[in-house]
Structures are given as structure tokens and as C-alpha cells.
Amino acid sequence: MDLMVLAPIGAALALIFALYKGIKISKMEEGTQEVKDIAKKIRIGANAYLRRQYKGVGLFFIAMFILLFVLGCMGYVSIFVPFAFITGGVFSGLSGFIGMKIATLANSRTTTACTKSLNKGLKVAFSSGAVMGFVVVGFGLLDLSIWYYILDWYYRALPVAERVVNITSTMLTFGMGASTMALFARVGGGIFTKAADVGADLVGKVEAGIPEDDPRNPAVIADNVGDNVGDVAGMGADLYESYVGAVLSSCVLAVSAGLSLSGVMIPLVVAATGVIASIIGSFFVKTGEEVSQKKLLSALRRGVYIAAALIVGVSYFIVTGVLGNEYIGIYFSIISGLVAGIGIGFFAEYYTNSSYKPTKHIAESSTTGSATVIITGLSVGMLSTAVPVIIVGISVIVSFILSGGMENFNLGLYGIAISAVGMLSTLGITLATDAYGPVADNAGGIAEMAGLDPEVRKRTDALDSLGNTTAATGKGFAIGSAALTALAFIAAYKDSIELLVQKNNIDFAFNLSLLNPQVLIGLFIGGMATFVFAAFTMNAVGNAASKIVLEVRRQFKEITGLMEGKAEPDYASCVDICTKAAQKELIKVALIGIGTPLVVGLLLGPNGVAGLLAGATTTGFILAVMMANSGGAWDNAKKYIEEGNFGGKGSDSHKAAVVGDTVGDPFKDTAGPAINIIIKLMAMVSIVFGMFILTWHIF
Template sequence: MSMNYFYVVPLASLFALGFAFYFFKRMMRESEGTEKMKTIAQYVREGAMSYLKQQYKVVALVFAVLVLIFSVMAYFGLQNNWVPFAFLTGGFFSGLAGFFGMKTATYASARTTNAARKSLNKGLQIAFRSGAVMGLVVVGLALLDISVWYLILDHFIENADTGHKLIMITTTMLTFGMGASTQALFARVGGGIYTKAADVGADLVGKVEAGIPEDDPRNPATIADNVGDNVGDVAGMGADLYESYCGSILSTAALGASAFISNPAMQQKAVFAPMIIAAVGVFLSIFGIFLVRTKEDADMKMLMKALNRGVNTSAFFIAIFTFVILFLLGFENWIGLSFSVIAGLLAGIVIGQGTEYFTSHSYKPTRRIAESSQTGPATVIISGMGSGMISTVIPVVSIVFAILISYLSPLGFDIKNMLSAENIGMGLYGIAIAAVGMLSTLGITLATDAYGPIADNAGGNAEMCGLEPEVRKRTDALDALGNTTAATGKGFAIGSAALTALALLASYMEEIRIGLLRLGDTVLEFADGNTVEVAKASLIDFMNYFQVTLMNPKVLAGIFIGSMMAFLFCGLTMNAVGRAAQKMVEEVRRQFREIKGILTGEAVPDYARCVSISTKGAQHEMLLPSLLAIIIPILVGITMGVSGVMGLLAGGLGSGFVLAVFMANSGGAWDNAKKYIEEGNLGGKGSDAHKAAVVGDTVGDPFKDTSGPSLNILIKLMSMVSIVMAGLTVSWSLLG
């Protein structure tokens, strides 16, 4: 096959970046409004940029150390020479995606407020198109990174045998996923701690003690709170999904290279297929973005409809196009494979709907939580946690169905031979491409996600500048819409993380193969005397050789450690938020006490001090959990070998996924239970029920915006670290 098909990938990348630039420019042409609005926006922008600079400094240090380690490993032949470079670009592009997204968001918020002074529709347009910048930058940079690396490696890697050359290329490219993961982890954890320290601190003293509303300019932590939305929800989310997007495409390519090794005619196409589906998804996303428009006098329902129209149209067409793409590429089982993609898409949608059901106050679960606030904060917490735990059923059942269907469908549901050496590669390729399906329209789904914090900040700007109630009402409506789309977005983020991690699990075994070959181990010798060539061994052969079964105590030990990692990681990030928030509370209390006239509006609070407390807190607290996520997989590898690592990854994936859903949904439900009461139910604002609900919301903050989302990355990063360290693991480990 010629490379012609491939060029749609860099083309899509350029399109995405081009439109991102176009939307950015158009947004910048709008006015930021009054002087006061400009000043506030400027404060937030500066706070966000200064934080991001700090964060990049820490991350740069970590990257320097890791690159050094990889270079040493490459020198000793435990990895190939491209790995340090791939790792670096992955990290760089992931950081860049977050940076551009945040830059855009901080420019867009005041402009959204100003547009909302005219109409709801104008506000939506600015906020959504700015969110689209983020979505398009992420997919554009991802496809750019993928295209460039593919071309470089295709040129430089020398191998007489095309089949193995493609395996070398794709497995090397996978390692830039680790760079993206590492960057994403720091962004999510650091950003998450920052935003919630500020938010919790601002709420505890402002709303609860001083009795002033959210985003009130008298609250010293209010700028930090708005900065937090940008560094956590925009930059963090961007880096996270950049990583899932790359990870799913690259692991599918790697699995394709291996599954089709004996069919050279199809191998290259199997490598290109996920890239091309993603590329077509980019065009459809841009198309969808343009569909999001409504009448000037639109109400909430019409706005929601407009957003849904964009997202659903893109999803619908990518489902159709998948059949076309896979047919044109010439896959024999194009229908089956297409259904894998659709299974992924559907799972994402169902998870999103489930999240909506369990977190929106239009439905029973959240209303019940609101009702339980009548007996105080304790029952709010108990019922919120109970409901969140129960809500894990829908995502798990969706993922289980997606796994089984996307595996079996490319095999024509040949259940009897589903695990034969010929079939397993194809089945796993099906699971991997399901993740690609779920993420193919990321350009637009991420736009609806990034739109949320922009609307949130727009509301903050309106409140701080004391704009008319009508404007504040409009920005509140935009914010509420953002909360709903965020629920769906979280469903995609979490579902795609699970499927991507599964694909990475399979890719890990491919890296083990490469590691063995690099060490010169060309033959697997089994206990019964049988031998299999490493280059031709199936994944089942590897499973048997390394005895990655559930009766192997190393696998079981790994599962325990993996499950623990999810909880330990959450515990550390929860405590980090708690500690940083407490410092914020003390600072705000101090300012109220020492700076006379703050509460009467006669004196300006020291916003900068609060920004710097959040920044320092996040810097200080993000290191330990992030480093653990990198170090533990390495430690497990050198003590318990391949089987221990597989156990670790599977245990971490199972527990981490369920824990992440639980935390996200409990947090979301508490947030909306509070809003439900604020809308005048059960006594409304200021009632005891409301106070109890505020406690729930505050507990939910780190749940849904720090610990929960960071788990997405933890489960991917642990896989990525294992993949990069595969060479070390196969060369030596304590218990074999």
C-alpha cells in the first residue's frame, strides 16, 4: 500500500490547528468590556500564567531526570535510542496543548461576560468557540506529533523485514505517550490541588463564615479560585485528553502491527486505520463545531439542543465513516471492526448518560441527597457517597459490554476460538480501536468540556465587576449548561482511559517481546520443553511463558498493590487539598481580621497572596503522588517481574476506574444537590439544609476535580511507565 492514505493525518492536523487559530483570532477581536472587567481578567490571566510557569519548572526537572535515566537505559541497550526524544516531545506537546488552551480560556472569559451583556446566544458562541480552540489544539498537536514521528522513524529505522520494522516504529512511538502521561499527571494533580485549595478555602471562609456569595470581590481567595478553574479544568483536562487520544491511537497501531504481522498486505493498513479514523474525526468535529449556533433570543433548552446537535452529528457521522474507512482500507472483517468502534462510541455515550442521571438534580439520586440534607451534613455525606458508589454500575457494565463486543465482533463472534493464537491479536486490536472510536470526535467533545470553566470564569467576572443581575443570570445559565456537558465529558474521559489502559496492557506485552529480542533472547523455552520463537509468539504464549495467571502469587500480589495504588493516590491528593485549603482559610481569615474595611468593600483584599498560597501548595503537594505513580511500577517490575507488573496494572485499572467514577459522581451530585436547594427547594439558600449541602459540595470538590480525574491518568501512566521500563523488567527481576 502506498503512503497516500496516511497523508490525511498531517492534513487533519493542519486543519485542526488552522481552525483553532481562526477561532482564537475571532475571539480576540471581541471586546473585553469595561475597564474593571479587563483588570479582573488580567489578574486571572497573570495568576494562571505564573502558576503554569512554576509548574513547568518542576515538571522540567522531573523530565530532565527521567530523560537521563532513559538515555542510560538506551546506552546499555535496554531501550532504543529514540525513546528519550520521543518521551520529551510527548511531554512538550502535552504541555503545549494545555498552555494554548489555558491562554485562550483566560482571554475568553471576560469576552464571554461582555457578550452575555448582549444575549445568551452571543455568550455561548464566544465561550464555546474558545473551548473549541482547546479541543482542536489538542487533536491537532496530537496528530502532528504522531505524523512527524511516524515519518522520522519510517525514514531512520532500518530493518530488512517490513513487518518487524512497523512493530519497531509503533512500539517506539508508544513511548512518547509516557511523556504525555507524565506531563498530564502533573497538570491534573497540580492543577487539581491548586483549584480546590482555592475553591474550598474561598467557600469555607467566604460562604460559610462571612456569609458573602461566591465570587464576591471582597473575598481575597476569589481570584485564586478563578485562576484555579483555568489551571485545573482547562490545562489539566487538556493534557489529560491529549494523552488518552495519543495513547489510544498509538496502542491500536502497535497492536495492529503485531496482530497482522503474518499478513504484510494488511499490516500497514492496520497501523494507519486508527490514525485515519482520528483524522476523519477531526474534520467531523470542525463540521460539528459550526453546527453549534442558535437563534438570538434562544433559551437554555435551545442552547442545550444546539450543543447536542454538534456533538451528536459528529458522533453519528464518524460511525458511518468508520464503515467506509475500514472497507476502503480493505479489511476483510471491516463490518466487525466497525462495530468495535461503535461499541466504544456507545459505551462513551451510555457512561455520559449514566453520569448525567446520577449527578443532575433533575433525577432522583441527587434529589435524595438534597433531601438528606434536612437531617444535617452527616446524612448528606453518607447518602452522597452511597449514591456515588452505586453509580459505578452503569460505567462498569458499559465497559464490560464494550470490551466483550469490541473483542468478539472482529472475530465474527467466534466464541469458541476467541482466545486462539490467531484470534487474540485481532480481538485486542478491536478493544483498542473501540477506544479510538470513543475519542475520535474529541475535537468537539473537548470543546463542550473546556467551555464549562470559561463560562464559570465569565460568571466570576460578572460578579466581581458587579454587573447587572440579568448578565449574572445569563452567565449562570451558561455555567449550568457547562456542568451538564462536563458530566458527559467526564464520562468520555473516564471510559476512554479504561479502554486505552486495556490496550496499553496488551501493548505492554508487545514491548516485552521487543525487550527480549533486544536482549538477544530469540526463543521462549517452556517448562515442558516446547519452544516458541519470540518474534512469532502470540500473546497467549507470552501469558503462559510468564505465567500471568490468577494462580500466580506474583500476579495476585500485583493486583493488591494496584488496588492500593488507586486509594493511596487519592488519599494523598485529598490530604493535599485539605492541607492547602487550610492554609488558604487561615490567610483569608487573617486578611478579614487585619485589613480593615474588606467586608464593607472599602479596602481591596490582597488577592496576590492567595494566588501565591495556592501556587506553592500545589507545587509542594503534587510531587509525592506523581512520583509514586512513576516509581511503583518500576519497583514492582524489578521485584516481581512481568507477571507482577501485569497484576499491578490490572488491579490498578479495576480499582482505579471504579474509584474514579465513584469520586466524580459523588462530587458532581453534591454540587448539584446544593444547587437544587439554592434554586429555592427544601428551604433554599441560607436554610440549615443549604448549610448541610454546602458541606457536601465542599467535600465533593476534591472528589470530582482533584482525586477523581487524576485517577484517569494514574491508570494510564502506570501502564506507560511499565511499557517504557519493559526492557529493564525482562532483563532482571528479583522473583523472576
């Protein structure tokens, strides 16, 4: 049997399951007329934002298609590249769009379900997250399958070894389209959501002293819209890119590892198996009425752990069946990545969950003011980088050695790449536990604005607080897999350049010594690029948030009866401000990802680009972990105080914690999660434009 057929079968199962969940959500009770009206405003705002974003992104993709097509006609890239670039972008954007549409259907239904029980609310929100998770893996496998079968047919006359080289090198290029779309979606959505969130909190909570999600706050609808366009649509496009990137990198390295078509088959079949395991695991997610974080977390973990256990069992038969017992080390590399992902997720939870000491320490520091909250939160985030780095380091060396890297270096690199596939194999359910968080957050906002019973808000807050922890866990998965995938891409870049040199008889040989000035300068530029990228995105949030603050203050001052609840604020103006601010910054950040490797390549040559990728991977991984965990810890420290600790809501401690949370918002939801995209995008651009760099670099 040709096991490759499991990839399209897995894609079909994932999409059918997502459709089933989506239909089930749409048939649930939405609630009172007031709940429906609020949800409709959020839906309209989210749709308007995505329409405007996709128009701008569409123009960029058309320009890139023309550029790549011209380069293809000139022989610098494969003629398939421009078309692969488009499909990667379309599927990535479509994943986020569908996830957002379901999330805006599920938010009000989660609110209504929470009027009945916590478990019902969890099930609705989790089902919405499941749609996002299974759409991502379904479209990822579908895109991979379509291109594999098209290219396999096109190159059918070539010998197997040569055919596999052509298939994998061309398939890699659609990852560039996915990364570009993910960058636009994650950064644009992140700027929108955090500008609204920060502006709403600073004026509403800190200055006016009104509750979170109070309907009198003009930025409250923009804040809820942002949860959907940033934390759902943006995250979906982001993790689609991570997923296909991990699979593609291992497919490419299978060739140099000497595994030919069998090595390409392994990551695709493992990914397909992960779909089935995730579907089974999702049926085990349920809880009682106790709102403790420990109980809720165990409910979500149960599903993830069951899915992981299934992968552990089935992967053994996949590897031994396809490659034979002599390659059993590949199986242990898959397990290594899976365990590393769970480990990174666990420690992300430790540093961000209010049940543990780090977040409680941040909450305690609020008693002495906002400055100490920020200092403590930064120190927690910095400290939290140690364990993930150690875990990834152990996973890399274990995967390399067990897969046979000591005897065959390229086989060891394949082992590292396949470990990233193992880490993301259960993405269907892992992403479901992450994507449910913004839905729960929206549900709480709707409950507050609709004036529902306080018990409803208590339940939605419990789900929302859990969502902050699972979001940090999800970001840990994405960042950890990005580090492993980026390492594999560096190896794939070196392989692709050497293949081009050999095929075109070009006079070039790598010198990757740290004493080589080209490599050293590239390292510094790569390290700097991630900080510059983070600075641009943070600054964009700050600028947009300032405009929101001024607009909210203006409305509080000028709209008669607004603070007394006798007049309705102008929600649309805040949505419009956030939308314009997000779109303004997109091209700038895209140019960093696409332009930096090209400029470095032309000035420093392929050696400099290798240094660039190594520097960006190292600093990007650590910076992303620090930002994600600091942001998550600040947010949950604020919620811990709101539960009645250290003075509770409205106290000076609470106001200090809100300031810390507003600093952490762009950390965890804008700059941090987008860094893992930028490091992989730069690697893919380097591979795609390898021939152009070889031809025109000044060295």
C-alpha cells in the first residue's frame, strides 16, 4: 500500500471534523437579543477588518507573484515557485479566516452556555478552537498533498532520486507564501487587538475606574474584535505556517539523508496520523463545575495527552514499516520532539499560571506600584527562557544521535527536522486548547456588556484565565517548533546552495567558520533583525494605543450622558483607528523578513546568509519565549488580583497590575508570536532566492 495516500485522507478527515464541529456550534442557542446585538457588532467589525487586510495583502501577493514569475522565466527560481507562493498564502489566510468566522459565531453561544454550566461553556469554546485546529492541519495536509501529486506527475519521467529532489525543493517554496501571509495576519491582527486592549484598559480601568468590558467604554467592541482578528485569525495563519514548515523541512532533508521517497513519506504520514489522534483526544475534554485552574487544565490536558500517547504508539509502526528496524532511531526522534513540546508547554504554564509562584510574585509586587510590576514581570520572562532552551538543546542532540547522526551527519539533521514534526503532530488538539481562549475572552465581554448574572462572568473569567495559560502553552509549542524547524531550514539552505553550485558548475564553497568575517557579520545582523522587528511592532501598538486613548477620553468628555449609561459610545471610530494603524505597518515588517536575507546575501554572499539565519534563530527563539511568558504572567497576575487578592478590583495594586498587563499585551500577542514567523520566513526566502544570491553577490 502507498502510505502517501494517508496525507490527503488525513486532510479530508480533519476538514470533515471541523465542518461537523462548525455546524454543531451554529445550531446552539445564541441567547438574548442584547447578547445577539453585541455579538453582531463584533462580527461586523472583524469582517470589516479582514476585508481591508486581505485587499492590501492581495496587492502585495500579486506584486510578489509577478516578481517570482519573472525570476522563474530568467531561470533564477523554478517556474512553479510563483504558483506555490500563492497557494501557500491562500491556504494560510483561509485557515485564519474560517477560524475567525467560527469564533465570532461561538462567542455569544459560549456566554449563553455559561448561564447553564461551566462545562457547557467549556465545550462550546473548545469546539470553536477545535474548528481552528483541524482547519489548520486539514488545509496544511491538503496543500502538501496537492503539490506532491502534481509534482510527482510532472517529474514522472525522472529517476526516483532526481524526482524526489525536484519535488521537495519545489514544495518548500509554498512555505514562503504561508510565512508571508502568517506574518501579515499575525502582525496586523496583533497590532489591532493590542492597540484596542491597551487603550481600553488605560482609560477605562485605570483612569475612569470602570470594569473591564464595560459597555460605556468606546474601545470595548474594538477590543473584542481584536481578539478574533489577532488571537484567532492571526494565530491560525501563524500555526498553519509552522505546521507546513516543519513537514517541508523534514521532506527536503530526507533527500540528503539518503532516505529518498520513504523519508519524504514519514513526516506526511505522521502528520496524517496526528489528525486521527487529535480527533480521538478531543472527545475526552470535559470538566465539572469547579472553576479552579487545576481542574480546568486537567480537562484540556487529558485530550492532549491521549492524542500524544496515540502518536507514540502508531509512529513506531509507521517508521519500522516504511524504513525498517535499522532506522528505529527516527522513531525516537519523533518522540523526542513530542516530549519536548509537552515539556515546553508545561514550563510555559508554570511561569504564566497564577497557581504557581512566578505569577503570584508579580501580583505581590503590585503592592509597591506599577514600576515593580514591570521589573518583576521582565525578570520572570527572562528567567523563563532557560528551561525551553535546555529542552530544545536536549531534543536536538537526542534526535541527532538517535537518528544516526554520528555515522551519517545528514541523517542526524533529518532526525532534528522530524522531531519538529513530532512536536506539532498533535496540533489539531493543541491548537484547539489555544484558540478557545479568545472565544472565552469574548464571551466574558459579552456577559459584562449584556448585564448578565455575575455567576456567568465568573465562569467566563475562569475559562479566560485558563485561556491565557493555554495560549502561553500554544505559543511555546509554536516557538519551540520554530526553533527546530529553523535549524532544519539552515541545513536545507546549505544543501540547496551546494546543489545549485554542483548543478550549475559555480565556483563557490562554504566557509562557515566563526572566524569568517562574512559569517560573523551575518550573525550580528540576524541577532539584530529580530530586535528591530520586535521594536517596529511594539512601536506600532504604542502609536495606535495612544490614538485610542485620546479617542476614548474625547468620547467620555464630549458625549453627554455616556458615563451615566444614558448614551451609546461611538464604537466604530475605535475599530477604524485600529484598522488603519494595523494596515499602515504591514509592508514595513514584511520588508524586514523578505528584504533582509536578500540584502545580506548580495553584500555578504551565501556565507553571510548562513550567519544571518543562525543569529536570527538564536536570538529570535529566546526573545519570543521571554515576551510570550512575561506577557502571559502579567495578564494572569492582574486576574489573580481581580479574584480578591492584594486588594482586589479597583485597588492601587489592581491599577499597577493593569499597567503591567498593558505592557505585556504587545509582548505576548504581537511581537513575541510573530518572531517565530520572521526567522522561518528569512530562511525560506534565502532558499528560494539561492540562485539569485549566488549569481549576484559581490563576494
